[in-house]
Amino acid sequence: MEEEAPDLLCQLENVQGLVDALSAVRWKRHQDAVVELSEHGIVLIVEESGCLQAKVYLKRELFVRYEYNAQGRPRFGVSLGLFIDCLNTYSVPGQSSSIQIQYPGPDMQVLLKSLDSQDASICAQLRTRIPETFAWDYNFEPAGTNPLTFTVKSAALREAIEDLEWPGSSIQIILQPDPPSVILRGEGHGDLQIDLLYHAHTDLLAAFQCDHRVSFKYKYKFLRATTSNIPGSVIKENRGSKVTIGRGGMLKVQHLIPISKMSVSHPYVDSVGYQQPGRIAYIEFFVKPELSEDSTNDY
Template sequence: MSSSAVEPEAADLVCQLENVQGMVDSLSAVRWKRHQDAVVELSEHGIVLILEESNCLQAKVYLRKELFAQYDYNAEERPRFGVSLGLFVDCLSTFTVPGRATAIEIRYPGPDMQLLLKSLDSSDACIYAEIRTIIPDTVSWDYNFEPAGSVPLSFTVKSAALKEAIDDLEWPGSSIRINLKPAPPSVSFRGEGHGDLQIDLMYNANSDLLLDFNCNRPVSHRYKYKFLRATTSNLPSSVMKENRGSKLTIGRGGMLKVQHLVPVGRAPFPNPHVIDSASHQQQPGRIAYIEFFVKPEEEEDDARND
């Protein structure tokens, strides 16, 4: 059989996104240092990007298929590959234009297992990018987040206020203690190792920073500052401008889950070069979900834990 008669294999995924800036914002939110390798998992439900550090911190970005104008998934098994997060974000950023929504197509795999990007904004010119992928060294481990009891231990705070509180407590090598108290309902962030700096958030009918609070008993856990700061260090301006809330939940053993919602806006006008699916048109929420899991520091057997 001649080579011209051989059909090329269908890509595992071909998807189109109307506004690449939303994806840049979402991935930048988990970019807490210069060199990071991420694991990308593809499925019929969407794209998940996972990062880990020191077995103490894990971040996940969920890009549901409804966020894409087109999402053609053809893989029999769920593809999984590694990629440099910084390179991925920088490549996506080259497709952005200030003040204007720009559309791209993402395809995987290329002929040499690359991740392929292509601009969709013009029939006269086109920008292409290829990102080399790698085989992940390890399997991302499941943090197995479990509730700490029958009543969830959680609170929702304005994202900007959360970032400001964590930034204000900065001290190299320090730890941050998070205390939840049911009466009066409050959350406190206390910097340990450099004095008595503490930030208190009270929950009441007039609260404008603490939006929701669930706690039926006093809870106190300590977290390494550098890992806690990673959860807010690069929140996009779109989250701040829309006054969105971030939800923090303390699970069994003190595991901390931090959740952010990042808007992924649509183009203000239809793009003639983008295939817009019916499910995409009917999708009301244009949100990427960001989750961080932070392990607590081991506590000493002091009076605090008696």
């Protein structure tokens, strides 16, 4: 009897890039994640308290091999920490380690296998479970016809949020068109405010779009989770993160994380060293605002 093909069999040439992408959405020690498979790629989703959600998009172009045989879109739950720890065992500093990922195994596991040696291979099995239904809808709706958005250097965004830390506090984010600026304000035993002026800080604030003033507060621990584990490679390359405020104050923070090593000789890197979109993992965070009677919003 012919053995049935697995739902997914794929190969990735740089394990460390995948570790970086998944670590970016790990904000506490014990976290469960849901993995959804499709012919277009893999999406990993984590959530907390119905107020914070993160998604990692791994498009099929990231993989050197991607064989998809499933009907529909299989979903399974895993421990995010165990998944990252398993992948880390295949990562060798200074090298692009290749692995094969298969789902499901005989007992519905995720099977991992190293591909770098012809003489021996390291294999691992990651137990999965039936995922729970998510408590809230993470569909992001734009706030009107003109997006309220800005792009800021990832390192600057992380530093600004960390500087505004007050125990148990919130951070207020204000966008205003005149003068074009982003204001981050923390409140505790006193006030601390960071102003990013679009015309004055073009080295930090790469793009800005806002046609009316908006102001929302977000719980500090949730806002910090959106930047606290940005990998060093993103900070070193001085990449930017895009921040958008949607309907009702829903905040979306987007990061781009390189999966393959930067090399001009690589087929996915062009002559000036820029990676094509297929070699990038897309990370999205969604943060619900705090509801307060004194919010000043033009909705």
